[in-house]
Amino acid sequence: MKAIPYGKQSVTEDDIQAVIDVLKSDFWTQGPKIKEFEDAFAKYVGSKYAVAVSNGTAALHLSAMALSLSPGDKVITTPITFAASANCVRYCGADVAFADIDPKTYLLDIAKVEELLKASPKGTYKGIIPVDFAGRAVNLQAFKKLAAEYGCWLIEDACHAPGAHFIDNNGVHQNSGNGTFADLAIFSFHPVKHIATGEGGMITTNDEKIYNKLLMLRTHGITRNSALFLNDPDFASGVASDFYPAWYMEMQSLGFNYRITDFQSALGSSQLKRADSGLIRRRRIASRYNDFFSDKTYIKSHSGLVEGHAYHLYVIETQDRLELYNYLREKGIFAQVHYIPCHLMPYYRELGWKEGDFPFAEQYYKHCLSLPMYPTLSENEQEFVITAIGDFYNTL
């Protein structure tokens, strides 16, 4: 049996052809494939606008910048996430405030966030970054209500959750990243994610002003839109003129080169066509794991599929995590741990966070393990994983 990772990309002949077509075309970057990918992605999640960028971390950084996050500001997020969800706050010179997770969902606990907000004068916290951890959509309607009460913005970190949804108070499916409640949502196209472009990311929003800001920030703070120019046409042309010449562009704010390439975008568009079938496959794999674990007392997993879950990860909790992890590795099954609590990374410890700050997150970390979960995981491979786990517990 070949090595079985916890997650991996899939590629088809159509994906490869899409990339080759761009390589043979005139534009490797700043060409038409980027907007095509953005439009297709916005349609998929149901947002008005989408801005493709070089990776999910860049998406977070630009989102925080677009919301004018500044030194001295404070933003709340979860400790059970990839470090980038918190790091984007630090990039802007602002401070991260963590709040504990709900041990039943593993998501940022809204009650804990409310406690934090209540404990300080209004205006102390500028924003909240909930994470659709493992592919489970956060109830953003509830977060929006709380955020509005305290004058906070919301960035949804939906890296794990393209295609996920939660059900709002009116029984309506609200897709992750659709912009109904959050100011911005961000996605990653790293190879383990649902849609892969090597490196890549996307920001979605329904706010036109934010959208225009993001377009500029992604490319050095430069605009080519003459309606926005600040210098006058005489200067731009070098002679007295009523018009701006075609070469003219302006750098109006300090941005970055966070652009994605056209060949990555073509790959993304091609992958997006399989997003729904990939999701069905992920849910089927989750369902088989659920069936197996349902009567096993030694493993804590969700019983039954979670509504709207996109199953980027299938997480179990077990007292024998280290032994099980090593046993599976010996058999070529590379389970993984998501995540080491962010507040206990040496960088964040240095900023004052310590063990005991978030008991549920820390307890979860001691026992969690992500099992193989990706659309091309075959039934035989999953059976091999399940049998290995069963064998491990028989040897105890």
Ligand SMILES: Cc1ncc(COP(=O)(O)O)c(C=O)c1O
């Ligand atoms: C929850 C979360 N946020 C942000 C990121 C950052 O995305 P990227 O690796 O594309 O920079 C990741 C990627 O692993 C992630 O899982």
